[in-house]
Amino acid sequence: VRTRVAIIGAGPAGLLLSHLLDRQGIESVVIDARGREEIETTIRAGILEQGTVEILTETGASDRVRTAGQRHEGIELRFEGEGHRVDFAGTVGRAVWLYPQHEVLKDLVAARLAAGQDLRFHVTAERVEDAGTDRPRIIAKDADGHRVEIEAEVVVGADGSRSVAREAVTGSYGGYFREYPFAWFGILCEAPPSAGELIYSNSPDGFALISQRSPEVQRMYFQCDPDADTGAYSEAQLWDILQSRVPGTTLKEGRIFQRDVLRFRSFVAHEMRRGRVVIVGDAAHTVPPTGAKGMNLAVADVVLLTDALRALLHDGDETLFDAFPDTARERIWKAQHFSWWMTNMLHLQPGAGDFDRLRQIGELRTVVESGAGRAYLAEAYTGWPLDGAR
Ligand code: DHB
Numbered sequence: 001v002r003t004r005v006a007i008i009g010a011g012p013a014g015l016l017l018s019h020l021l022d023r024q025g026i027e028s029v030v031i032d033a034r035g036r037e038e039i040e041t042t043i044r045a046g047i048l049e050q051g052t053v054e055i056l057t058e059t060g061a062s063d064r065v066r067t068a069g070q071r072h073e074g075i076e077l078r079f080e081g082e083g084h085r086v087d088f089a090g091t092v093g094r095a096v097w098l099y100p101q102h103e104v105l106k107d108l109v110a111a112r113l114a115a116g117q118d119l120r121f122h123v124t125a126e127r128v129e130d131a132g133t134d135r136p137r138i139i140a141k142d143a144d145g146h147r148v149e150i151e152a153e154v155v156v157g158a159d160g161s162r163s164v165a166r167e168a169v170t171g172s173y174g175g176y177f178r179e180y181p182f183a184w185f186g187i188l189c190e191a192p193p194s195a196g197e198l199i200y201s202n203s204p205d206g207f208a209l210i211s212q213r214s215p216e217v218q219r220m221y222f223q224c225d226p227d228a229d230t231g232a233y234s235e236a237q238l239w240d241i242l243q244s245r246v247p248g249t250t251l252k253e254g255r256i257f258q259r260d261v262l263r264f265r266s267f268v269a270h271e272m273r274r275g276r277v278v279i280v281g282d283a284a285h286t287v288p289p290t291g292a293k294g295m296n297l298a299v300a301d302v303v304l305l306t307d308a309l310r311a312l313l314h315d316g317d318e319t320l321f322d323a324f325p326d327t328a329r330e331r332i333w334k335a336q337h338f339s340w341w342m343t344n345m346l347h348l349q350p351g352a353g354d355f356d357r358l359r360q361i362g363e364l365r366t367v368v369e370s371g372a373g374r375a376y377l378a379e380a381y382t383g384w385p386l387d388g389a390r
Contacts, residue, residue, distance in 0.1 A: 003029040003118070004313055006138050006152035008125045008165050010039055012101065013281030013298040014158035015108035015119075019061050020306040022115055026313055029150055030117065031140055033124040036109060043188065043258065044101035046211055046219060047072075047198075047292035049383030050094045052299045062107035069099030070212075075381065077346075077368055078201040079361055081247040084368035085197070091375045094382035098198075098212055101295055123148055128155050128168035131277040136168075153313060155277045156305070158298070161267070163283035169274045180264035180288060180343065181350050182206070185224040187238060188217060191254030200290075201246045202364060204357070206348040208245035209290075220251075221262070221289075223347050230259040264288040264343065266336055272325040280305060285332050287339035290346060296383055297335045301328050303386050331384060338380040 005021055007014045010032035018028045032039065048056075048065065056062040073089035088095055112119050122143040130136045136155040140148040157165020192215060199210040206223035213219050222241055233241075235256050243251055267286040272279055281298030304327055308320035320327075345363050349356060367373035 001150045003152050005154050006150040007156045009158035012295050013302050017302045024310045031120045031123040035121045040106045045295045046100050048097045049296040051383045051386035052296050053097050065099045069097040071095050076199045079364045086374050086377050088378040088382050091378040125164050128165050131168045131275040136276045157279040157283045158281050159283050161282045161286050168277050169279050170269050170271045175267050175269040178266040182223050183226040184221040184262040186221045186260045187256045188258040189254045189256045191218050191252045194251045202346045203245040207346045228261050288343045291339050291342040293335040293339050
Protein backbone atom coordinates (compact mmCIF):
# COMPACT_ATOMS: atom_id res chain seq x y z
CA VAL A 1 0.00 0.00 0.00
CA ARG A 2 1.23 3.50 -0.78
CA THR A 3 -0.20 6.73 0.54
CA ARG A 4 0.90 10.23 1.48
CA VAL A 5 0.46 9.99 5.26
CA ALA A 6 0.27 6.61 7.01
CA ILE A 7 -1.31 6.82 10.46
CA ILE A 8 -1.13 4.17 13.18
CA GLY A 9 -4.08 4.39 15.56
CA ALA A 10 -7.78 5.17 15.07
CA GLY A 11 -8.15 7.09 18.31
CA PRO A 12 -8.98 10.80 18.55
CA ALA A 13 -5.52 11.86 17.29
CA GLY A 14 -5.27 9.50 14.31
CA LEU A 15 -8.85 9.92 13.08
CA LEU A 16 -8.90 13.69 13.50
CA LEU A 17 -5.56 14.02 11.71
CA SER A 18 -6.85 12.02 8.78
CA HIS A 19 -10.00 14.17 8.71
CA LEU A 20 -8.07 17.47 8.79
CA LEU A 21 -5.59 16.25 6.14
CA ASP A 22 -8.47 15.24 3.87
CA ARG A 23 -9.75 18.81 4.07
CA GLN A 24 -6.35 19.92 2.78
CA GLY A 25 -6.57 17.40 -0.07
CA ILE A 26 -3.96 15.12 1.49
CA GLU A 27 -4.65 11.40 1.32
CA SER A 28 -3.95 9.12 4.27
CA VAL A 29 -4.40 5.52 5.44
CA VAL A 30 -5.33 4.78 9.07
CA ILE A 31 -4.80 1.37 10.69
CA ASP A 32 -5.74 0.15 14.16
CA ALA A 33 -5.20 -3.16 15.91
CA ARG A 34 -8.68 -2.92 17.44
CA GLY A 35 -12.05 -3.38 15.78
CA ARG A 36 -14.61 -0.65 15.20
CA GLU A 37 -16.89 -1.92 17.95
CA GLU A 38 -14.15 -1.81 20.58
CA ILE A 39 -13.02 1.67 19.53
CA GLU A 40 -16.58 2.99 19.67
CA THR A 41 -17.52 1.53 23.03
CA THR A 42 -14.45 1.79 25.27
CA ILE A 43 -15.17 4.30 28.04
CA ARG A 44 -12.50 6.99 28.27
CA ALA A 45 -12.41 10.72 28.94
CA GLY A 46 -15.43 12.99 29.06
CA ILE A 47 -14.46 16.65 28.86
CA LEU A 48 -13.73 18.62 25.68
CA GLU A 49 -12.07 22.01 25.76
CA GLN A 50 -13.79 24.80 23.88
CA GLY A 51 -11.08 24.73 21.18
CA THR A 52 -11.57 20.98 20.70
CA VAL A 53 -15.31 21.52 20.21
CA GLU A 54 -14.65 24.32 17.73
CA ILE A 55 -12.33 22.13 15.67
CA LEU A 56 -14.81 19.24 15.65
CA THR A 57 -17.77 21.38 14.65
CA GLU A 58 -16.13 23.87 12.28
CA THR A 59 -14.48 21.11 10.24
CA GLY A 60 -17.63 19.01 10.02
CA ALA A 61 -16.27 16.17 12.17
CA SER A 62 -19.14 16.26 14.67
CA ASP A 63 -22.36 18.24 14.99
CA ARG A 64 -23.58 15.96 17.73
CA VAL A 65 -21.21 17.44 20.29
CA ARG A 66 -23.30 20.62 20.29
CA THR A 67 -26.63 18.78 20.53
CA ALA A 68 -25.82 15.66 22.56
CA GLY A 69 -22.96 17.22 24.55
CA GLN A 70 -23.53 19.49 27.52
CA ARG A 71 -21.87 22.85 27.89
CA HIS A 72 -20.38 23.41 31.36
CA GLU A 73 -19.45 26.91 32.41
CA GLY A 74 -17.67 26.04 35.62
CA ILE A 75 -16.62 23.39 38.11
CA GLU A 76 -16.80 23.14 41.84
CA LEU A 77 -13.75 22.67 44.06
CA ARG A 78 -14.79 21.20 47.38
CA PHE A 79 -12.68 21.14 50.54
CA GLU A 80 -13.36 21.24 54.26
CA GLY A 81 -16.94 20.31 53.38
CA GLU A 82 -17.61 23.48 51.39
CA GLY A 83 -18.05 24.00 47.69
CA HIS A 84 -16.35 26.82 45.78
CA ARG A 85 -17.41 27.43 42.21
CA VAL A 86 -14.83 28.33 39.60
CA ASP A 87 -16.80 30.23 36.99
CA PHE A 88 -15.21 29.75 33.56
CA ALA A 89 -17.65 31.84 31.57
CA GLY A 90 -17.41 34.76 33.98
CA THR A 91 -13.61 34.73 34.33
CA VAL A 92 -12.30 33.80 30.89
CA GLY A 93 -15.43 33.80 28.73
CA ARG A 94 -14.91 30.17 27.77
CA ALA A 95 -16.51 26.82 28.57
CA VAL A 96 -16.02 23.07 28.20
CA TRP A 97 -18.34 20.35 26.89
CA LEU A 98 -19.17 17.12 28.56
CA TYR A 99 -19.18 14.68 25.63
CA PRO A 100 -17.67 11.21 26.01
CA GLN A 101 -14.58 10.36 24.00
CA HIS A 102 -16.20 7.28 22.48
CA GLU A 103 -18.95 9.51 21.08
CA VAL A 104 -16.25 11.67 19.46
CA LEU A 105 -14.82 8.46 18.01
CA LYS A 106 -18.19 7.36 16.63
CA ASP A 107 -18.54 10.72 14.90
CA LEU A 108 -15.01 10.61 13.50
CA VAL A 109 -15.26 7.00 12.28
CA ALA A 110 -18.59 7.78 10.58
CA ALA A 111 -17.13 10.90 8.95
CA ARG A 112 -14.04 9.04 7.73
CA LEU A 113 -16.01 6.14 6.29
CA ALA A 114 -18.50 8.51 4.63
CA ALA A 115 -15.55 10.23 2.95
CA GLY A 116 -14.30 6.91 1.56
CA GLN A 117 -11.29 6.87 3.89
CA ASP A 118 -8.97 3.86 3.79
CA LEU A 119 -9.51 2.97 7.46
CA ARG A 120 -8.43 -0.54 8.41
CA PHE A 121 -9.47 -2.22 11.64
CA HIS A 122 -7.72 -5.30 13.07
CA VAL A 123 -4.44 -4.35 11.40
CA THR A 124 -1.63 -4.41 13.96
CA ALA A 125 1.50 -2.32 13.42
CA GLU A 126 4.66 -4.20 14.37
CA ARG A 127 7.28 -1.59 13.64
CA VAL A 128 8.14 1.49 11.62
CA GLU A 129 11.12 1.39 9.26
CA ASP A 130 13.21 3.85 7.29
CA ALA A 131 12.42 6.89 9.43
CA GLY A 132 15.51 8.60 8.07
CA THR A 133 14.38 8.38 4.42
CA ASP A 134 11.55 10.19 2.60
CA ARG A 135 9.75 6.82 2.21
CA PRO A 136 9.14 5.57 5.76
CA ARG A 137 7.06 2.38 6.10
CA ILE A 138 4.77 0.69 8.57
CA ILE A 139 5.15 -3.07 8.83
CA ALA A 140 1.89 -4.58 10.10
CA LYS A 141 -0.18 -7.76 10.24
CA ASP A 142 -3.85 -8.12 9.38
CA ALA A 143 -6.40 -10.25 11.24
CA ASP A 144 -5.37 -13.36 9.26
CA GLY A 145 -1.71 -12.86 10.13
CA HIS A 146 -0.80 -11.62 6.63
CA ARG A 147 1.93 -9.02 6.38
CA VAL A 148 0.79 -5.52 5.38
CA GLU A 149 3.30 -2.86 4.39
CA ILE A 150 2.28 0.77 4.12
CA GLU A 151 4.74 3.13 2.50
CA ALA A 152 4.20 6.86 2.83
CA GLU A 153 5.84 10.28 2.71
CA VAL A 154 5.23 10.65 6.44
CA VAL A 155 4.33 8.07 9.11
CA VAL A 156 2.42 9.28 12.17
CA GLY A 157 2.24 7.21 15.35
CA ALA A 158 -1.06 8.06 17.04
CA ASP A 159 -1.01 4.66 18.68
CA GLY A 160 -1.40 5.49 22.34
CA SER A 161 0.74 4.97 25.39
CA ARG A 162 1.99 1.56 24.23
CA SER A 163 3.05 3.03 20.89
CA VAL A 164 5.16 0.91 18.54
CA ALA A 165 6.03 4.01 16.50
CA ARG A 166 7.70 5.59 19.52
CA GLU A 167 10.72 3.35 19.28
CA ALA A 168 11.41 4.45 15.70
CA VAL A 169 11.36 8.07 16.91
CA THR A 170 13.13 7.99 20.25
CA GLY A 171 15.38 4.99 19.61
CA SER A 172 14.26 3.63 22.96
CA TYR A 173 11.35 4.06 25.29
CA GLY A 174 13.04 7.10 26.75
CA GLY A 175 11.15 10.03 28.14
CA TYR A 176 10.52 12.28 31.12
CA PHE A 177 8.50 10.27 33.56
CA ARG A 178 6.63 10.61 36.84
CA GLU A 179 4.56 8.00 38.63
CA TYR A 180 2.02 8.75 41.38
CA PRO A 181 1.31 6.60 44.42
CA PHE A 182 -2.44 6.47 43.78
CA ALA A 183 -5.01 5.77 41.09
CA TRP A 184 -8.70 6.41 40.39
CA PHE A 185 -11.43 3.89 40.95
CA GLY A 186 -14.01 4.80 38.29
CA ILE A 187 -17.64 3.79 38.17
CA LEU A 188 -20.55 4.29 35.80
CA CYS A 189 -23.97 4.19 37.39
CA GLU A 190 -27.61 4.53 36.43
CA ALA A 191 -28.69 7.63 38.30
CA PRO A 192 -29.58 11.25 37.69
CA PRO A 193 -26.82 13.86 38.18
CA SER A 194 -26.03 14.68 41.80
CA ALA A 195 -25.03 18.26 40.98
CA GLY A 196 -25.29 20.73 38.12
CA GLU A 197 -21.55 20.76 37.48
CA LEU A 198 -18.54 18.52 38.14
CA ILE A 199 -17.32 18.38 41.73
CA TYR A 200 -13.59 17.98 42.42
CA SER A 201 -13.41 17.14 46.10
CA ASN A 202 -10.43 17.16 48.44
CA SER A 203 -11.46 15.24 51.55
CA PRO A 204 -9.55 13.91 54.57
CA ASP A 205 -10.01 10.38 53.15
CA GLY A 206 -8.78 11.28 49.68
CA PHE A 207 -10.00 12.74 46.41
CA ALA A 208 -13.29 12.16 44.61
CA LEU A 209 -14.63 13.49 41.32
CA ILE A 210 -18.36 13.56 40.68
CA SER A 211 -18.69 13.71 36.91
CA GLN A 212 -21.55 12.96 34.55
CA ARG A 213 -22.29 11.29 31.26
CA SER A 214 -25.96 11.97 30.52
CA PRO A 215 -29.20 12.68 32.37
CA GLU A 216 -29.44 8.93 33.11
CA VAL A 217 -25.79 7.86 33.53
CA GLN A 218 -23.17 9.29 35.85
CA ARG A 219 -19.38 8.85 36.03
CA MET A 220 -17.66 9.08 39.40
CA TYR A 221 -14.14 8.43 40.61
CA PHE A 222 -12.43 8.12 43.95
CA GLN A 223 -8.75 8.02 44.79
CA CYS A 224 -7.59 4.47 45.46
CA ASP A 225 -4.49 2.34 45.69
CA PRO A 226 -2.91 1.60 42.26
CA ASP A 227 -3.35 -2.11 42.96
CA ALA A 228 -7.02 -1.83 43.94
CA ASP A 229 -9.15 -4.77 42.81
CA THR A 230 -12.39 -3.64 41.15
CA GLY A 231 -14.16 -6.78 42.32
CA ALA A 232 -13.26 -6.36 45.99
CA TYR A 233 -16.06 -3.88 46.81
CA SER A 234 -19.79 -4.33 47.06
CA GLU A 235 -21.98 -1.62 45.56
CA ALA A 236 -22.88 -0.48 49.07
CA GLN A 237 -19.20 -0.13 49.95
CA LEU A 238 -18.53 1.91 46.82
CA TRP A 239 -21.38 4.29 47.68
CA ASP A 240 -20.12 4.60 51.25
CA ILE A 241 -16.67 5.59 50.02
CA LEU A 242 -17.99 8.05 47.45
CA GLN A 243 -20.50 9.60 49.88
CA SER A 244 -17.83 10.05 52.55
CA ARG A 245 -15.58 11.91 50.14
CA VAL A 246 -18.04 14.63 49.17
CA PRO A 247 -19.20 15.84 52.56
CA GLY A 248 -22.00 18.35 52.11
CA THR A 249 -23.63 16.61 49.14
CA THR A 250 -25.88 13.55 49.13
CA LEU A 251 -25.07 11.62 45.98
CA LYS A 252 -27.94 10.13 44.01
CA GLU A 253 -27.24 6.43 43.96
CA GLY A 254 -28.12 3.84 41.32
CA ARG A 255 -26.97 0.55 39.87
CA ILE A 256 -23.22 0.51 39.24
CA PHE A 257 -22.65 -1.20 35.89
CA GLN A 258 -19.00 -0.56 35.22
CA ARG A 259 -15.85 -0.31 37.34
CA ASP A 260 -12.27 0.35 36.34
CA VAL A 261 -8.97 1.49 37.82
CA LEU A 262 -7.02 4.29 36.10
CA ARG A 263 -3.29 4.46 36.73
CA PHE A 264 -1.68 7.85 37.17
CA ARG A 265 1.43 8.78 35.28
CA SER A 266 3.06 11.74 33.61
CA PHE A 267 5.23 11.11 30.57
CA VAL A 268 6.78 13.17 27.79
CA ALA A 269 8.88 11.38 25.14
CA HIS A 270 12.36 12.83 24.65
CA GLU A 271 11.65 13.16 20.93
CA MET A 272 8.45 13.58 18.89
CA ARG A 273 9.99 13.32 15.43
CA ARG A 274 12.76 11.48 13.70
CA GLY A 275 13.12 12.13 9.98
CA ARG A 276 9.70 11.50 8.45
CA VAL A 277 8.19 9.73 11.48
CA VAL A 278 6.21 11.69 14.08
CA ILE A 279 4.40 10.66 17.27
CA VAL A 280 1.38 12.51 18.66
CA GLY A 281 -1.15 12.21 21.49
CA ASP A 282 -0.61 9.54 24.14
CA ALA A 283 2.18 7.99 22.04
CA ALA A 284 4.21 11.13 22.78
CA HIS A 285 2.89 12.10 26.22
CA THR A 286 0.62 10.99 29.03
CA VAL A 287 -0.99 13.11 31.73
CA PRO A 288 -2.75 12.01 34.91
CA PRO A 289 -6.51 12.36 34.38
CA THR A 290 -7.22 15.19 36.87
CA GLY A 291 -8.21 18.18 34.73
CA ALA A 292 -9.06 16.11 31.64
CA LYS A 293 -6.21 17.24 29.42
CA GLY A 294 -5.32 13.94 27.66
CA MET A 295 -7.60 13.91 24.64
CA ASN A 296 -7.53 17.69 24.29
CA LEU A 297 -3.75 17.65 24.12
CA ALA A 298 -3.89 15.02 21.39
CA VAL A 299 -6.22 17.29 19.42
CA ALA A 300 -3.84 20.24 19.84
CA ASP A 301 -0.90 18.14 18.53
CA VAL A 302 -2.88 17.17 15.49
CA VAL A 303 -4.01 20.71 14.68
CA LEU A 304 -0.38 21.85 14.69
CA LEU A 305 0.80 18.83 12.73
CA THR A 306 -1.82 19.40 10.03
CA ASP A 307 -0.39 22.84 9.30
CA ALA A 308 3.13 21.39 9.23
CA LEU A 309 2.13 18.58 6.86
CA ARG A 310 0.25 20.93 4.57
CA ALA A 311 3.35 23.11 4.18
CA LEU A 312 5.57 20.05 3.72
CA LEU A 313 3.41 18.06 1.33
CA HIS A 314 1.86 20.91 -0.69
CA ASP A 315 4.73 23.37 -0.84
CA GLY A 316 7.79 21.28 0.01
CA ASP A 317 8.39 23.70 2.89
CA GLU A 318 9.94 21.87 5.85
CA THR A 319 10.06 24.79 8.29
CA LEU A 320 6.89 24.02 10.26
CA PHE A 321 7.54 20.29 10.16
CA ASP A 322 11.03 20.78 11.60
CA ALA A 323 9.67 23.13 14.25
CA PHE A 324 6.69 20.88 15.13
CA PRO A 325 8.22 19.13 18.18
CA ASP A 326 9.39 22.38 19.78
CA THR A 327 6.11 24.14 19.08
CA ALA A 328 4.04 21.22 20.39
CA ARG A 329 6.24 20.87 23.46
CA GLU A 330 5.30 24.32 24.78
CA ARG A 331 1.65 23.38 25.19
CA ILE A 332 2.50 19.84 26.30
CA TRP A 333 4.51 21.08 29.28
CA LYS A 334 1.85 23.61 30.22
CA ALA A 335 -0.69 20.80 30.24
CA GLN A 336 1.73 18.56 32.14
CA HIS A 337 2.05 21.22 34.78
CA PHE A 338 -1.69 21.81 35.03
CA SER A 339 -2.46 18.09 35.35
CA TRP A 340 0.29 17.59 37.93
CA TRP A 341 -0.87 20.67 39.86
CA MET A 342 -4.56 19.68 39.97
CA THR A 343 -3.53 16.16 40.95
CA ASN A 344 -1.27 17.23 43.80
CA MET A 345 -3.61 19.92 45.08
CA LEU A 346 -6.56 17.57 45.32
CA HIS A 347 -5.21 14.12 46.28
CA LEU A 348 -4.10 12.80 49.62
CA GLN A 349 -0.47 11.70 49.45
CA PRO A 350 0.10 8.39 51.24
CA GLY A 351 1.89 9.22 54.48
CA ALA A 352 0.79 12.88 54.37
CA GLY A 353 0.90 14.52 57.79
CA ASP A 354 -1.07 17.42 59.23
CA PHE A 355 1.33 19.94 57.73
CA ASP A 356 0.81 18.54 54.24
CA ARG A 357 -2.99 18.50 54.56
CA LEU A 358 -3.22 22.00 55.95
CA ARG A 359 -0.81 23.36 53.35
CA GLN A 360 -3.06 21.83 50.67
CA ILE A 361 -6.09 23.62 52.12
CA GLY A 362 -4.03 26.82 52.05
CA GLU A 363 -3.29 26.19 48.40
CA LEU A 364 -6.96 25.57 47.58
CA ARG A 365 -7.93 28.78 49.38
CA THR A 366 -5.25 30.67 47.48
CA VAL A 367 -6.95 29.57 44.27
CA VAL A 368 -10.63 30.02 45.09
CA GLU A 369 -10.28 33.27 47.04
CA SER A 370 -8.31 35.02 44.34
CA GLY A 371 -9.54 36.24 40.96
CA ALA A 372 -6.11 35.50 39.54
CA GLY A 373 -6.12 32.00 41.02
CA ARG A 374 -9.55 31.18 39.63
CA ALA A 375 -8.60 32.70 36.28
CA TYR A 376 -5.52 30.46 35.96
CA LEU A 377 -7.60 27.38 36.67
CA ALA A 378 -10.34 28.49 34.26
CA GLU A 379 -7.89 29.36 31.51
CA ALA A 380 -6.04 26.06 31.73
CA TYR A 381 -9.16 23.92 32.18
CA THR A 382 -11.03 25.41 29.22
CA GLY A 383 -7.83 25.24 27.17
CA TRP A 384 -5.26 27.64 25.79
CA PRO A 385 -6.16 28.95 22.33
CA LEU A 386 -5.55 26.65 19.37
CA ASP A 387 -4.28 28.32 16.27
CA GLY A 388 -4.24 26.61 12.96
CA ALA A 389 -5.94 24.16 10.67
CA ARG A 390 -9.66 24.51 10.23
C1 DHB B 1 -13.75 13.20 33.64
C2 DHB B 1 -12.44 12.83 33.73
C3 DHB B 1 -11.52 13.75 34.19
O1 DHB B 1 -10.21 13.41 34.28
C4 DHB B 1 -11.88 15.00 34.58
O2 DHB B 1 -10.95 15.86 35.04
C5 DHB B 1 -13.20 15.36 34.47
C6 DHB B 1 -14.13 14.45 34.01
C7 DHB B 1 -14.75 12.22 33.19
O3 DHB B 1 -14.35 11.11 32.77
O4 DHB B 1 -15.95 12.50 33.24
